[in-house]
Amino acid sequence: MKILYYHWMENACSDCVASMREQGHDVEIYSEKMENYTRDPAFLEKISRKLREGYDGIFSFNYFPLLSEAAQEAEIIYFCWVYDSPNLTLESQTLNNPCNRVCLFDYGLYEHYRQQGVETVDYLPLPCAVHRLDQLLASERGYRYDMSFVGRLYDDSYNFYRQIGYLPEDMRGYLEGIIAAQLQVYGMDFPSVLMTDEFCERMGEYVKADLGEGYLDCRAELLRHMVRKEVTARERLELLKMLGEYAASCPSERRVDLFSDASSELRGVNLRGIVENREGMPKVFRGSRINYNFTLRSIRTGIPLRVVDILGAGGFCITNYQAELAEYFQNGVELVWFEDREDLMAKTDYYLSHESERERIAAAGHEAVANSFTYEQLLPKILRI
Amino acid sequence: MRVIIIDWNSYGNESMKALMHRKGYHVATCAYDEHLSREEREAQVKRLSRILEEDGADYVFSYNYFPPVSEACQEKGVPYLAWVYDSPYMNIYSHTVLNPVNRIFVFDYGVYEEFEQNGIQTIHYLPLGVDAAHFEKKASLPAPDCDICFVGSLYSESKHRIYDRFKDIDPYTHGYLDGIMEAQKHIYGVNFLEGLITPEAEAQMQKAYPCNPNADTVMTPARIYSQFVLSRQVTAMERKEILMMLGERFSDRRLHLYTNDAALRIPGIQNKGPVDYYDGMPAVFSHARINLNITLRSILTGIPLRALDILGSGGFLLSNYQAELEEYFRPGEDFVFYEDYEDLMNKAEYYLSHEKERAETAENGCWKVRTEHSLEGRLTEMEKYLS
Numbered sequence: 001m002k003i004l005y006y007h008w009m010e011n012a013c014s015d016c017v018a019s020m021r022e023q024g025h026d027v028e029i030y031s032e033k034m035e036n037y038t039r040d041p042a043f044l045e046k047i048s049r050k051l052r053e054g055y056d057g058i059f060s061f062n063y064f065p066l067l068s069e070a071a072q073e074a075e076i077i078y079f080c081w082v083y084d085s086p087n088l089t090l091e092s093q094t095l096n097n098p099c100n101r102v103c104l105f106d107y108g109l110y111e112h113y114r115q116q117g118v119e120t121v122d123y124l125p126l127p128c129a130v131h132r133l134d135q136l137l138a139s140e141r142g143y144r145y146d147m148s149f150v151g152r153l154y155d156d157s158y159n160f161y162r163q164i165g166y167l168p169e170d171m172r173g174y175l176e177g178i179i180a181a182q183l184q185v186y187g188m189d190f191p192s193v194l195m196t197d198e199f200c201e202r203m204g205e206y207v208k209a210d211l212g213e214g215y216l217d218c219r220a221e222l223l224r225h226m227v228r229k230e231v232t233a234r235e236r237l238e239l240l241k242m243l244g245e246y247a248a249s250c251p252s253e254r255r256v257d258l259f260s261d262a263s264s265e266l267r268g269v270n271l272r273g274i275v276e277n278r279e280g281m282p283k284v285f286r287g288s289r290i291n292y293n294f295t296l297r298s299i300r301t302g303i304p305l306r307v308v309d310i311l312g313a314g315g316f317c318i319t320n321y322q323a324e325l326a327e328y329f330q331n332g333v334e335l336v337w338f339e340d341r342e343d344l345m346a347k348t349d350y351y352l353s354h355e356s357e358r359e360r361i362a363a364a365g366h367e368a369v370a371n372s373f374t375y376e377q378l379l380p381k382i383l384r385i
Numbered sequence: 386m387r388v389i390i391i392d393w394n395s396y397g398n399e400s401m402k403a404l405m406h407r408k409g410y411h412v413a414t415c416a417y418d419e420h421l422s423r424e425e426r427e428a429q430v431k432r433l434s435r436i437l438e439e440d441g442a443d444y445v446f447s448y449n450y451f452p453p454v455s456e457a458c459q460e461k462g463v464p465y466l467a468w469v470y471d472s473p474y475m476n477i478y479s480h481t482v483l484n485p486v487n488r489i490f491v492f493d494y495g496v497y498e499e500f501e502q503n504g505i506q507t508i509h510y511l512p513l514g515v516d517a518a519h520f521e522k523k524a525s526l527p528a529p530d531c532d533i534c535f536v537g538s539l540y541s542e543s544k545h546r547i548y549d550r551f552k553d554i555d556p557y558t559h560g561y562l563d564g565i566m567e568a569q570k571h572i573y574g575v576n577f578l579e580g581l582i583t584p585e586a587e588a589q590m591q592k593a594y595p596c597n598p599n600a601d602t603v604m605t606p607a608r609i610y611s612q613f614v615l616s617r618q619v620t621a622m623e624r625k626e627i628l629m630m631l632g633e634r635f636s637d638r639r640l641h642l643y644t645n646d647a648a649l650r651i652p653g654i655q656n657k658g659p660v661d662y663y664d665g666m667p668a669v670f671s672h673a674r675i676n677l678n679i680t681l682r683s684i685l686t687g688i689p690l691r692a693l694d695i696l697g698s699g700g701f702l703l704s705n706y707q708a709e710l711e712e713y714f715r716p717g718e719d720f721v722f723y724e725d726y727e728d729l730m731n732k733a734e735y736y737l738s739h740e741k742e743r744a745e746t747a748e749n750g751c752w753k754v755r756t757e758h759s760l761e762g763r764l765t766e767m768e769k770y771l772s
Contacts, residue, residue, distance in 0.1 A: 173557035177564015
């Protein structure tokens with residue numbers, strides 16, 4: 001198949017393209033910038049001209065309405081693999097275009113769209129370039145870190161919940177109640193049931209949330225995402241604080257290494273800054289006794305890319321519970337999930353001191369990902385006509 | 386065996402008396418009523434002390450637990466077996482629970498665990514039980530047939546509507562409490578309300594509805610508010626919402642509600658008013674095709690008495706998730722769980738149209754309760770703690 005691969009800021013480009021080529025596809029990388037996700041006549045014209053060279057399909061990670069439009073016009077397929085959640089461009093009017101073949105890694109989200117009658121979406125977990133990582137890490141030995149977390153803390157200017165100016169007190173209290181409760185519970189998303197459309201309607205009078213032209217009206221969902229992100233921000237900070245305190249008071253002198261954009265000092269936590277994705281991050285995963293994943297609360301049931309990344313690098317992973325984990329893995333066999341804070345601390349303490357068990361689990365996790373989550377296995381499931 | 390039964394208007398009292406008579410015990414009764422004035426109660430306890438002094442006893446038994454009874458037993462050195470079927474139950478937070486004569490039994494493992502972790506050795510775990518012979522006899526009496534039945538309080542009477550007293554607290558706190566209660570409504574198996582009561586929220590609640598635990602209890606205000614106010618409110622909302630939904634969805638069916646508030650109206654539901662626990666309730670259950678158990682949210686893991694009553698009467702039980710129900714009974718074979726409202730509606734629909742399965746499930750559950758959860762077996766368990 002002749003594929004035009006649309007490259008933007010995503011890290012997975014070279015792994016994905018290499019695998020496509022290995023599978024016999026003729027792939028050309030195209031990285032023309034878009035001015036705007038829904039309306040950019042100049043871009044559309046350029047890509048349409050490009051497509052006249054004769055392609056069977058366009059491919060991109062995450063969803064781009066303009067690519068769908070171009071594919072629709074050229075009567076070819078738009079293959080799309082979404083790894084962000086939320087990926088707000090999915091709310092575009094174009095999602096229903098018959099040319100689309102959109103794969104979502106979150107079964108809950110997939111179901112959501114299917115229930116809305118969208119037939120262009122499919123479900124597919126996220127991939128890992130296990131073979132490249134195996135080569136990259138072949139000579140890595142020993143541990144450089146005890147407990148690592150790679151990820152954002154969401155305490156930046158994109159945390160819109162914290163920028164809400166005025167909200168009536170009863171609504172603010174209600175939201176704080178939802179957040180407090182959500183911090184206690186995994187596997188059940190409170191915003192989707194407790195922030196009803198009526199509530200969001202009222203909230204929308206005070207909080208601007210609108211994607212603008214070309215999108216469905218998804219104000220309610222934007223407001224819910226705002227709350228989900230705030231829950232994640234508080235949770236990550238709280239859990240890192242707890243882990244840091246634990247590390248600092250551990251008799252065997254442990255430490256937490258935080259690879260993030262974070263700037264606030266936490267006891268027992270080394271701030272390491274953002275780590276480069278292709279080589280730096282896998283080395284962190286392999287070189288850490290424990291790698292944590294605290295899923296962004298917008299992900300309903302899916303396995304986040306971070307978990308696949310950790311396992312693929314042969315790292316030992318402790319994560320919060322996500323429904324789909326239980327479909328692919330067993331707790332304590334390929335990775336470990338915790339149910340609440342107490343459980344997280346108990347498992348951290350246990351696995352820090354049970355080295356061989358931990359290494360056995362990491363090896364099993366690596367094998368599981370090598371067996372079912374590689375590009376070789378997953379790509380053909382998208383690239384079907 | 387000489388036993389003194391503390392006589393009050395409790396569920397099961399008559400059954401326990403009859404059982405002990407059958408076992409050939411010498412049973413004396415001694416009235417005690419917490420609702421009487423202090424003088425009257427003191428007179429009742431005095432009488433208990435006199436009987437203990439003059440006739441002696443191998444042990445004193447009561448449903449639920451009464452601190453003055455414990456004190457009297459402690460003074461005379463007579464064991465006090467108390468079987469608590471209410472949860473929350475303020476009296477077990479009394480300092481008197483530490484009296485070594487006590488053998489207090491709670492049916493909720495979650496509650497037991499908490500005491501056990503605090504090193505309290507006088508509180509034990511024992512699930513509730515049924516008087517099999519009594520249920521068998523009463524279940525065959527006549528009662529109105531119906532499709533779906535709920536027996537229980539909707540906490541609609543003003544004395545139960547404590548949350549209403551918070552309507553004038555600051556809007557932020559009111560919103561916050563609404564938020565955590567709405568969230569709790571969707572979660573079974575964990576009660577996070579107490580842990581989410583912030584000091585500010587507690588202060589606001591104190592202003593609107595002061596609770597000053599007296600010197601004799603170790604129950605904190607946060608616990609009192611969460612157990613007696615918020616958990617009850619969640620249950621009240623939940624029961625009402627479920628009944629309203631059933632009324633709408635099954636408008637062509639006979640839906641019966643038995644509740645103390647005879648004036649309560651819910652569209653599509655026939656409110657039959659109160660039913661007598663001892664004589665009337667078993668037949669109500671056995672004549673309903675589906676019986677609902679919607680557990681009071683302050684019960685953490687335990688099997689509520691209502692669920693056992695339903696099973697013991699030969700009724701088909703459709704219940705919310707409770708960990709101990711799953712432990713002692715087989716979901717789908719002895720009874721059926723629902724996971725949320727929608728699931729409840731679907732399962733009600735299913736079992737109303739699958740009579741054979743429904744009847745078999747009810748029969749399995751009934752057999753299991755009557756053989757493995759009999760009062761007799763439970764009494765034997767309790768008496769093991771005498772030595």
